[in-house]
Amino acid sequence: MKVIVDGSNVAYYGQQPNEETGKITPSLKTLKVAISTLERLGHEPIVLADAPLRHEIDDKDSFNEMIKNNEVFPVPAGTIADHYILNLAYEKDAKILSNDFFRDYQDEFQDIPSRRLPYRVKNGRFQIGKPAPPKKVKNILQKICSKSLNEFERRGFDVYKSKKNRKFSGLAVAQEAISRVSNEEDNAIDSKLENVFLKIPILNKMVGFVDDDIEDCDFLIFVLVNPKDYKEAVRNAGTIAVTVRNKLNLDHSPLVAVRNDLFTRPGTFELNIIYSDEVLEESPYNLNIIINDSDYSFIKHNSRNIASTLASRLGTWKFPIVSVKPSMLMEKPGQFEISIERGGKR
Incomplete structure (x- = not known):
């Protein structure tokens, strides 16, 4: 050095x-x-x-x-x-x-x-001694995601915006999903549902392992969690799907896709529930981020979390491609520009 x-x-x-x-x-x-x-x-x-x-x-x-x-x-x-x-x-x-x-x-x-x-x-x-750690502009990841989602919305795509941050647990996710699908307003934990949930063995399955094909289910449940809670959410994904299916007497278990979401605080969750015929297989656009040198490594390291956040909020099955490039023209930490380009298969 x-x-x-x-x-x-x-x-x-x-x-x-x-x-x-x-x-x-x-x-x-x-x-x-x-x-x-x-x-x-x-x-x-x-x-x-x-x-x-x-x-x-x-x-x-x-x-x-x-x-x-x-x-x-x-x-x-x-x-x-x-x-x-x-x-x-x-x-x-x-x-x-x-x-x-x-x-x-x-x-x-x-x-x-x-x-x-x-x-x-x-x-x-x-x-x-050691240098001080580089200062990160507060919430720069959320700012990049917000600006990107606004651009998608400007082009006519629906964006899931809820940021209520409900307290996370597998049972709470199942309860919220059942309430939303059945249009029930009561969010209190049903004791009978709790018994049903606890009796189902932990199914270490998610996404395509719950059902073999997205077309076989009526709807898809995107479970949005903080990256710190991702493993726990995945561990409960199969049980959530079976609990929802049993409670609502569905022909098929819903697909449960766990996604890292940069708007969600640790220990909380959001749900984006979409009918299967409305889920986009590919992201309609990919994201290009031009960032200052100071934040480049940090944003590059989190590029997959950015992609996951966009996919879960847009309701796309596959993640958009997120490209991160530094620019000498951006001198101050926190400076960035985004642009989106036509996505889909390449």
């Missing part, structure tokens, strides 16, 4: 004022220890020094020799050292070894805390 070393900041670390003059003299030894520590850890240090340092450091001859050997690089004349350090770190995608918070540049450079490596000298040892 490349590490830009704020040479002046490191050389002045821990130095005390002269008792007679009050002047603080930067230490070349401290700077060399920082460089050797980074190299020992497998990093590639790039040492930058502002112009005054070469005139103020305690061992000027050795310092000038380091400049001559390209071990230290002076900041170009006429440039502000801090700004130059930050720019170079962004250009080289490097960390910055410095105890300077660079507060004057927080607006221009949004992720300084996640680039800056703090340090200290303790018991004669140079210790390097």
Whole structure:
């Protein structure tokens, strides 16, 4: 990993004022220890020094020799050292070894805390800390999903918008599904239904394993859960289907499809129930996301959860393809653009 070393900041670390003059003299030894520590850890240090340092450091001859050997690089004349350090770190995608918070540049450079490596000298040892985790814009996943669903709706597709976040359990899902299908308003747990549910053995089945063909059932139940509850919901999927079938005296068990939903809080659920002849086999459109560099990895990692959220809210059997690409033109965390293109089989 490349590490830009704020040479002046490191050389002045821990130095005390002269008792007679009050002047603080930067230490070349401290700077060399920082460089050797980074190299020992497998990093590639790039040492930058502002112009005054070469005139103020305690061992000027050795310092000038380091400049001559390209071990230290002076900041170009006429440039502000801090700004130059930050720019170079962004250009080289490097960390910055410095105890300077660079507060004057927080607006221009949004992720300084996640680039800056703090340090200290303790018991004669140079210790390097960890950068702060990158800041994530609150609810950026939900914002991307909301904007995408609005675009689908604008093109004439129905979108399931409920976000009531009912408390999750297999029995609660079955009760809600029965109430919705039979148009009953009473959401209280039926004790008889509870007995029926508990007597059915756990069927570790979902989606196509409940019935072999979507055409054989009357409707499909999309169970929308937070990713943290996905495994538990899948574990109960078969039992939910059988409970609904038995209670409503259906010829076939409904298909129960568990989907991760980024709008649903942990421990809660939503249901999107659709008649089988209204379920779309393929997503009508795929999603393209252009994202800033700071959020790229996070959004890329969650691209399948985004696809799952769109499929469950649109009522499509297969997920849309979600493409995530970074853009240098988007400089601030939280910036993104979406576009949808015709989906279906490729």
